[in-house]
Amino acid sequence: MEENIKKQSKISELRQDLVTGDWVVIATGRSKRPKEFAKSEEIKEPENPETECPFCNPAENEPENRLLVYNDNQDEWTLRVIHNKYPAFDRKGEAPQHFEEGPYFGMESIGYHEVIITRDHRNQIANLNKVEVAEILDAYQERYVDLMNKKSVNYIEIFHNHGRESGASIVHPHSQLMAIPVISPYVKSELDGAENYHRTSQTCVYCTMLEWELGGAKKKRVIFENDDFVAFCPFASRVAFEVWVAPKKHKPYFERITREEKVSAGEALQVAVGKIYKALNNPPYNFYLHTSPCDGRDYPYYHWHIEILPRTSVWAGFELSTGIEISTLEPEEAAEFLREQ
Amino acid sequence: MEENIKKQSKISELRQDLVTGDWVVIATGRSKRPKEFAKSEEIKEPENPETECPFCNPAENEPENRLLVYNDNQDEWTLRVIHNKYPAFDRKGEAPQHFEEGPYFGMESIGYHEVIITRDHRNQIANLNKVEVAEILDAYQERYVDLMNKKSVNYIEIFHNHGRESGASIVHPHSQLMAIPVISPYVKSELDGAENYHRTSQTCVYCTMLEWELGGAKKKRVIFENDDFVAFCPFASRVAFEVWVAPKKHKPYFERITREEKVSAGEALQVAVGKIYKALNNPPYNFYLHTSPCDGRDYPYYHWHIEILPRTSVWAGFELSTGIEISTLEPEEAAEFLREQ
Secondary structure, three states: OHHHHHHHHOOOEEEEOOOOOOEEEEOHHHOOOHHHHHOOOOOOOOOOHHHHOOOOOOOOOOHHHOOEEEOOOOOOOOEEEEEOOOOOOEOOOOOOOEEEEOOEEEEEOEOEEEEEEEOOOOOOHHHOOHHHHHHHHHHHHHHHHHHOOOOOOOEEEEEEEEOHHHOOOOOOOEEEEEEEOOOOHHHHHHHHHHHHHHHHHOOOHHHHHHHHHHOOOOOOOEEEEOOOEEEEOOOOOOOOOOEEEEEOOOOOOHHHOOHHHHHHHHHHHHHHHHHHHHHOOOOOEEEEEEOOOOOOOOOOOOOOEEEEEEOOOOOOHHHHHHOOEEEOOOHHHHHHHHHHO | OHHHHHHHHOOOEEEEOOOOOOEEEEOHHHOOOHHHHHOOOOOOOOOOHHHHOOOOOOOOOOHHHOOEEEOOOOOOOOEEEEEOOOOOOEOOOOOOOEEEEOOEEEEEOEOEEEEEEEOOOOOOHHHOOHHHHHHHHHHHHHHHHHHOOOOOOOEEEEEEEEOHHHOOOOOOOEEEEEEEOOOOHHHHHHHHHHHHHHHHHOOOHHHHHHHHHHOOOOOOOEEEEOOOEEEEOOOOOOOOOOEEEEEOOOOOOHHHOOHHHHHHHHHHHHHHHHHHHHHHOOOOEEEEEEOOOOOOOOOOOOOOEEEEEEOOOOOOHHHHHHOOEEEOOOHHHHHHHHHHO
16 A cells, blocks of 8 residues: 555655654655765855746746745745745645554655745845844745645644755755644644643743743843844753744744734844854854644643754764753853854 | 852753753863854864874873773774763762752753774774674673663763764764763653553564564565674664664663674674665764663663664754654665665
């Protein structure tokens, strides 16, 4: 059965680890031949991005490339969303087919995989202004709301890779959105932790954290705040210069963000990324948005936020073996240095 | 209190994430100044390793460098174990001191951090023979048994980083051992999974997997086997060319491995690493050993094994956000290609 699915359609698969229950994606759609893995992948920097870069020049007349276009006026577009050309999650049917192989279990990797592209080939988030970053958040929200009620979608991951070492394979600044059928182990771990904390303390664990960071801790880990958002280096930072951006008020659902909050969030995100850019001389980094699942249940105890992870270290055997990260800089020191930028 | 510990002794800390309960190590002992993170770290390849490489020339007369020496005869040593010069876990006292900061919790990062060095500067595991690899396993076992009953030690991590992109900061082939006070989230996830499986199925989940791989699955993911060990690409591979090496019989405790089994394990590990070396043209990789904790409890349902992860991809925003890895090659194809090497 599983063989049939694969051979017929070359659709990607989610496979479950028999021991831990964790999922992996086997994305055959983007697959290389085995011998091609020996070559290292370099980002090809186009010499003439205006004509060569696929994100500078999405084929305008292909509906695939018109999921969302902002300021679509005589080639004056400022942001657009397109389908990922090599999706890890395939748009096919509504509910994923399951399969078994001996003791193992898997399912079709059904979902949506989109790319959010800002217009300028060279201007990264560090160099944008808060209104331009708010426009990116507009697009995140708009695509989120469009996909959240799809039958195959239980969680929507939104993330941004900058620089080759962070996994970005195209230089042109872009974010990605994956709408997927499963709730991931990391998100589940946060949801469980927040639920447990709420049960014993009758309060949100993130609100507790923010209250401490902005009060008792005397803002020693805070790098920026405005009326609605705060950017800080978390107490248990996994890497040097890790920064979280969170709404000050208790907000479980990113998709309910208001226009004013988007400008505040855009400012906090831009300042945080801009400070990392200056402090570390344009390092590779990833950020991602963690919010409540869209699986039809309520998550009143959760608190959406963005986590920014600069690539200041390589996760080696110890980290891969344990899930315990080793950071070589105290977040208090990192925050002090970021505040100075 | 926490400030005092840090300022006085510059000891490393374990800090707990308030939401997930996960631990991170803030290893101040190895710390750089904040502005130094902007420079990328290159492995310095010594021009004359015989005189310049610290692992070719550990100062013989320093007791720090004589934790274990094999064939210690007129500079003819073949393997030695030394303390890591920049330990992530400090040898200090017996039980770690705990501290609180507001809602947060942490403890001193107490433990042992050792380096296992084979003699030759250039010969990596791919180029050794099975008896030489068995000698490495001898050292793993000998150090394990020496540390397992220490009061501050509840788990012993043994791992090997090869190549700069895998996190190796010194070229000379070496493994590392960290004896730590906590059981890591990844190991705990495997222990919980194995215990649950045993409760419902009255059998070991790893034995079930191996029986399928060697039987019903017609060895399509197996790349090597001998009497005692099997090397195979796991069904839910996280990266292309991931390989696990496991004892065929049910064995919860690595430290009880016999002399004969060490030669068999050495052969399986060498063949697996050697095939990865040939297939991917000497790629960076990590491997680590997962075995039962040494916390005084019994783990009859667990099954020790080694997991080898070549760096065939970069974990980007999606993987960091979710813990779901995307692999672009089916393990069945990877195994076929590895068998051909």
